[in-house]
Amino acid sequence: MSAYKDEWIQLLLNQKIPGWLFASDRNHIFINIPDDQNIDEVFLDFSKRVKLLGAKLKSKPEKLGFFIGNSVDSKFYEL
Numbered sequence: 001m002s003a004y005k006d007e008w009i010q011l012l013l014n015q016k017i018p019g020w021l022f023a024s025d026r027n028h029i030f031i032n033i034p035d036d037q038n039i040d041e042v043f044l045d046f047s048k049r050v051k052l053l054g055a056k057l058k059s060k061p062e063k064l065g066f067f068i069g070n071s072v073d074s075k076f077y078e079l
Contacts, residue, residue: 004059005029011053028065039073047077054079 008029012022019034033042046068066077 002059002062004057004062005064007057007059008053008064011056015049015053027063028067031066031068033068033070035070035072037070039069039075043068043075043077050077050079 005024009022009024012020012029012031019037021032023030023032031046033039046066050066061079064079066079068075068077
């Protein structure tokens, strides 16, 4: 796992967002949200949050994708 992705995962975990679960593979971070959350609202909030959190990273930026979803729907966000 890259240091950049490790930093992202740690930043997201530190947000302590209720019900959100995080996982990763070689190229992406997966975020599972509760089924009762609106995916469009979560995605909009996430895109704003990413901009703020990204300024805190010290590692060299790399291409990274985020899959955000639940059993109802999912979306993809890429840096």
